[in-house]
Amino acid sequence: MEFLFSNFPPLGKDRTKAGNFADKFYSLIPDTQRLDIAVGYITADSLVELKQIVAMNNINKLNLIIGMHYLDLFTEAEYRSAVALNKFLLEENKGEVRLVTPFRFHGKMYSFTNSSGAFAGIIGSNNLSGIFENGNRIYETSVLLENKTHAEQMQKFILELQSTSTDNIGNLLINKFRMANSLLENHEFVEKIDNHELAECIAACTGTSFDIPIKATPKSNLNVFFGRGRVNNTTGLVKARHWYEVELIVPKKITVQAEFPKAGTDSASFYVITDDGWKFKCNVNGDYSKNFRSENDLKILGKWIKGRLENAGALSVGELVTEDVLHKYGRDTFTFTKTRKPDLWYLDFKVR
Template identity: 35%
Template sequence: MSILYTNIPPLRTQNGKDNFRDKFSDYIKQADSVEIATGYVSQDALEMLDKCVADYDINHIRLIVGMYYIEGMPENIYNTLVRMNKKWRDRSVGEIDIVCTFRYHGKCYLFSCNGKPFAGVIGSANLGAISLNAQTRRQYEVSVNIEDKNNLTELQEHIRELTDKCSKVISDVPNIPLVRQENLKLKNVEHVDRINSDEIATYKRHLTGPTIEIPLKVPKDHNDPKLRGSNINVCYAKGRKREWWETEIVNSKKISGLPGYPEYKKPFMVITDDGWKFEAWTCGDNNKNFYSKDDLKIMGYWLKGRLVAAGIVKPIDHVEDDKDFKGLITEKMLKQYGKTTLSLTKTTQKTKNEHGDLLDVWVLSFLPKQLKED
């Protein structure tokens, strides 16, 4: 047994002393089975763990997450955990469990090979500590490693009891309380203003007419060649080079012909469910195009930014190099997010734009079904 420090100045790891991140890396490279029980996780660490499972041919992985069922789980963490759990179970290598009986704040790591545990780590380090980011670079953790057979057996039994008595596979846990992740991509963007929750509530008290549900036309999955270059995936269209954030929403006649649909080329102000304010309009043949008026990226920053904040997709810097369509938005991804349409509702209110023009106000929502309004 030895103490595992954290290599952060001014408490740099001295010669001959181990740190948690290096020890974790050494052990997982030797293991074919890994079991982890932790209070919290981070998205970076989850992605790193998933990569380790693939790179080091881990044939059994169990991750137990202990604090979120009672406290609430960030939606990006939830979506990442669901996606990884499905991937691991489809490959028959493991699963992700959620502690449902109490707040579990332990941090236990058990590494085995050929059916026998050979090392373990316990201490203060949540799973996020395996990944270097702005937070972990300045967060000091202390742990100890275990290689004694009796202690390893005891740790193995603890994890087994936690699994059998206190946890369920995440796919079998209904109604996990989710915490919405704030999309800050529109912060300081020209032609966009921030409004507070009281202002949002005021506009919602003045809704009028039916809500128009605008379907987001996307491919079913990454293998579906249809709609790869249209609507919210217009950046993948052939022709001129576009940024990943550019978004054009093209409606069918069935939608554009609905009573109360916005008038042709008559700008209106959009108030979003998460507190952003920008101009939009409808235009094009049959009045089918629904855009953010001043910049196509504004709608993308809002809509795609929600998916990025929720851990559904990562933005692509150079779309022309994305040959595997990793940044493509699919129906499967929208369903995981919890909403496949935009909800647009007119209000009786009016507001002035930056030029002093008086515009109608509409409320635009992309709030997932499993999340409650603030």
């Protein structure tokens, strides 16, 4: 048995002497042929992450049981992602997505199986979003079970839950949804500002402004999720880039202009306030300051841009950002404007 903790400071790894859920989950994947998961809640991005785990590694079967959303409702993005994962698994004969229907199931159980049977399980407080760092500092605790008897008991329970209390998501009529919370709410390194501060920022805008192109390139910019992924040469694990991870490539004709922030200088790191009232830090780096990204967490800028596309109905989670997506939204640039406030810029992605 091994305890797994989030290890956020001040109760970090130096004090707990323990690993965390995500690292342990991924460390077990290279030895896993079958993955049985029963959780309370999911997120749309965790479902596309799970699909990539199956597609990029040697997992022959994934059975995902979602315990709370049938009665507590999905957001539309969550539901579409769950249906898409179910379709993929059924078409590839690799499992399915099922919902608990007679009651709310709030457990979080992850069972790992190889050719010799169930060899490990994790149980605790981590919902499916725990398979990656999602930016919300909620301290979770779990236990890894590597005793074969306990691992088999966990898998047996999940399979009994599946056979007695679930139905395939494709067999269920679901047409009521809950309103999605903003992707950046309660996100680490992100501040929600009030209307007064937003108005002050807009009033402080100068004439120095750049239209930053949002390029629909297949495996970069907004689409790094579809790239090769990160390969662990020791274990062989292939881990997809996160759905919301983005790094925009700014054309040289923009970056060479005098007022544009320059990599390697004090101007390279700066705060931005967005037209919808979020404040976070960004930076530029690379040759000719071409890489534009959010600081501390590459998902922040991605959640702001992709979240706008998703909320407008132009993009579904897990789908390629194309020129058609941007056309449907109504913009393929955002405006980056310097303000009179030191180290503060204004980002505008409104559809005009």
